[in-house]
Amino acid sequence: PLRAAGHRTGMFGKYLNSGGMKHVCGDDHGEWHVPVGWSDFWGACPDTCYVNCTYNVNGAPRSFSDPAYPNGSNYGTSIIGNASLAFVAASLEAGDPFFAYVASHAPHGPATPAPWYRLEYPHAQAPRTEAWNVSSPDKHWVVATQPALTDSYVEKKIDGFFRDRLRSLLSVDDILRDAHQLVKSHGQLDSTYFIVTSDHGLHMGQFRLGPCKRQPYDTDLRIPFFITGPGI
Numbered sequence: 109p110l111r112a113a114g115h116r117t118g119m120f121g122k123y124l125n126s127g128g129m130k131h132v133c134g135d136d137h138g139e140w141h142v143p144v145g146w147s148d149f150w151g152a153c154p155d156t157c158y159v160n161c162t163y164n165v166n167g168a169p170r171s172f173s174d175p176a177y178p179n180g181s182n183y184g185t186s187i188i189g190n191a192s193l194a195f196v197a198a199s200l201e202a203g204d205p206f207f208a209y210v211a212s213h214a215p216h217g218p219a220t221p222a223p224w225y226r227l228e229y230p231h232a233q234a235p236r237t238e239a240w241n242v243s244s245p246d247k248h249w250v251v252a253t254q255p256a257l258t259d260s261y262v263e264k265k266i267d268g269f270f271r272d273r274l275r276s277l278l279s280v281d282d283i284l285r286d287a288h289q290l291v292k293s294h295g296q297l298d299s300t301y302f303i304v305t306s307d308h309g310l311h312m313g314q315f316r317l318g319p320c321k322r323q324p325y326d327t328d329l330r331i332p333f334f335i336t337g338p339g340i
Contacts (some may be wrong), residue, residue, distance in 0.1 A: 111145065116204050118148040118195040120188040121211035122155040129155060132164050142167045150191045156213055158184045158220035158276075183222045185212045185279035193286055200294040210283060214276035217319070221275030228278060234270040237327070239314040247315070251323070254316035266313050301337030 110117050123132060123143070131141050133153035142149045142164065151164040161184040162171040175181045192210045199206035221228075245252045257266070284304070291300045311327040312319045321328045 110207050111147065114205060116147050116195070116199045116202075116206040117145060118150075118192060118206065118208045119143075119146050119211070120150045120192040120195070120209065121152050121184075122213055123151040123211070124155065126154055126156070129153060133162075134169070140164045140167055140169055148191075148195050150188060152184065152188070152211075152213065156216070158213060158218070161187060163187070181223070183279065185214050185276070185283070186222060188212065189279065189283040189286070192283065193290065196287055196290050200290060200296060208287070210287075212280050212283075214280055215273035217269070219269060219272040219276045221272055222279050225275045225278045229271045229274045232271045232274055233267045234312040237314055239325075239327075241313055241316055244315050251315045251317065257313055257316055261318075262313065265318055269319055270312060298338055301335060301340075304332070304334040306331045 123129065129151070132143065132151050134140050143151075149164065149166050153162045153164055153169070160171070160173045160182050162169055164170075172182045172184075172187050177187075188210060192208050196206065196208055199208075241257045243254070243256070284302070288297075288302065291297055308321045309326070309328045309330050310319055310321050311317050311323055311325065314325065314327050315323075317323065
């Protein structure tokens, strides 16, 4: 419907989980296909890639393995950022309405940060909520049987991971900042919506559980959602 209405449509990054990407990332005959509906398509192959990534770029594989690659080297979030910003710029310069879907793998594990952000947030810790490192034997067995968190586990698997999640999101922030500035520079903020969301929450030490998302608690079920634009 967007393309029928005259919009340019761009998809950059994770399209589906790996099980749904066989047709996109090369079928049994080695052919790469672009899903219906996209005028500019950069699908990550695999969807979990952070560095030295390959993408389905409008029906052909393209790899980024050179650390000296301009504007983001071989770092996946920067690659899709550069591609999406080029798409936005071209759409604005042409005066065409557009829809850009930017799907970074960050901050999913291993939450690899860009080299230029790897030392940020040196003292950050995962939130110590009321359920942090709490034994709860009256809950289902996964929760009921958890041993106490050790200092070494917390530092490496929880706080260290939390810091890398923040660091990896700085590259997502770069995309948002630059996209907003592009739209502003073309005088189109009053006709553009920005929508930011995620796919799930994450528990990190609550009820002594390591980082994961498969529990029926607010830490896992609540997701961020932000929208700004005309009338909002």
